[in-house]
Amino acid sequence: MSDMVAENIQGMRRRAMTREEMESLQREMNLRAKRKKKIRTVSLLGANVVTAFIILLPLLYAVSIAFMPSGELFVMDLNIVPKHPTLENFKLALQRVPLVRFVFNSFLTAGAITLGQIISCSLSAFALSFLDFKGRNVVFMIIMATMMLPGEATIISNYLTISSWGWLDSYQALIVPYLTSAMGIFLFRQFYLSFPMSLYESAKIDGCGNMRFLVSILLPLTKSAIGAMAVYTFINAWNMYMWPLLVTGSNNMRTVQIGIGMLDSVDSQSITLMIAGVVMIILPSISIFIVGQKQLIRGMFSGAVKG
């Protein structure tokens, strides 16, 4: 092919090219460029697929195990795909523990926490970035300082407080301690700081109160921050383990993560059964992430790049 091009170029040197020759040369070059681009795209795609497969392998393997009869798992030869797929594990898992109830509890808890955090964090971040009051920065520093305390350090005192109120084994116990977060306040505040102050002042002169400004101007304009925050909070709340384990005692109040723990017992450990349970409960997390990933990524980067 390149010989032909070289010939063409030589030909061009020898004599002026005719119009047809010029056109065919252009066509030729175009074709080459297109082919090159195609090869690039295909190879990039291939590399991506391979990488994605490697990253997803544990997850896919877990899904596959969930469909395996327990006998098939412990064999010497490599079996990635179940030979006799079965739904038995799912059935058993649902029988062993009330997983549906647990999923409901988790949804309720995570949902309430997410909603609560969005409300409380946006309100406090609003005060910290738009309202001018004495000690504003000190308050913010104190809030930030709480992020340095690990949750484990406060878990006992929190437990004592909750139990003294008689809230043990209740939704309040699961939800109320997590209704606000320093991280969320920080995230929202950073967002609001990049918000033009003149919009707030303009609204003030227009006669718009703080609440109305927050609801009808600030929140709609910070949708991506709220989305990022919501996904992050929901997944965190969904994955909580220590606190629910501590404050819940009955099957009515337990969350899914505890439920998975309950599938594991010293006497009869069944890997396939546990994996089936895990597969069932990661579905909501993954679907939330898929729905919210655009927001999440935009939210995480919105501070970095002016868009």
Place this chain on the structure above:
Amino acid sequence: MGRSMAQLELRNVTKRYENGFEAVSNFNLDIQDKEFIIFVGPSGCGKSTTLRMIAGLEEASEGEIWIDDRLVNYVEPKDRDLSMVFQNYALYPNMTVYDNIAFSLQVRRLPKKEIDNRVREVARILEIENLLDRRPKDLSGGQKQRVAIGNAIIRRPKALLMDEPLSNLDAKLRGQMRVELAKLHERLDTTFIYVTHDQTEAMTLGTRIVVMKDGRIQQADTPKMLYEHPVNRFVAGFIGSPAMNFLEGVVCCEEKKLWLRCGARMDFELTWCSVYSVLTDYIAKTVTAGIRPEDIYLEEEYRKMGQEEQKGLKAVKVTVTARELLGAENILYFQAGENDLIAKVGPECAYRSGEEITLYFDTKRMHFFDAGIGMNVERCELG
């Protein structure tokens, strides 16, 4: 548009920040109904702060702000019945143009029908009727500016405050909007208070201009008065483009005439000066003489003048250092003695850098400032 009277009064208004910095000091001003007041000055002179104190966005540390016999120092911005146009337009990106204009009325829960009528009326005045369904991001700079003005005038405020509203527009559009603002002022019959750092905007728009520096009013006067009778060296240098030339010199009395000696080759006879009598008090003292670039003439221009006009023009030998042709006029940079000066001359001038020429300085139109405090000598006599 019907509306009430608006008189604004600022009494000893001071803005002091917590770190002790005084952005505005002892600001006193009476603003009459329907005036077009301009606050002008270099950046950091406190003009925006003053405007924001009037709007209620900042609290005055001292002093009183009165609107129509009502002390408004502690009145919320929304209850002051003023509206404001911001430099970056401050349009709500999530709302359509219609809602942006209507927002202040919607907040006040006016009947939908009336809001609609008023939005359409404002849109007609500003010629943005076809944009009402668009969002701010789909508008050009000039259109955004109109919407911002629409949002401000729909409430029929007592006064319209504008904080450098044209500085985000390109030069051509700025010129257009300037003309439109002047028209709008005529049409609305409202008090305008306008902040800018651009003296051209100030001179063309204002019925009265407040020149500020370091938080203090230097002079508050009509454009003509500012141009012809600047109270001090700062105002003289700030108003006018290119800026006024300044020369240091000593006033002498020789042959029963007053002279200003500004070093070698530069003696000016002061016989025809308007402030001659005042200058007699300055004999043997140093003064700063100011002469505007437009009051310096080429030899050709001098020859064309009548005898009466030629009176008081003083020839000075200078060396040209640069020349800028602006189409209808030339800006000539030259050196006279040790001074670097500027002249604004006709378009036919073709001198090149390095040439020695003669220019004529109009001593009739010279301004004189006390070399120490920088006050205009005519004011020194009054004060």
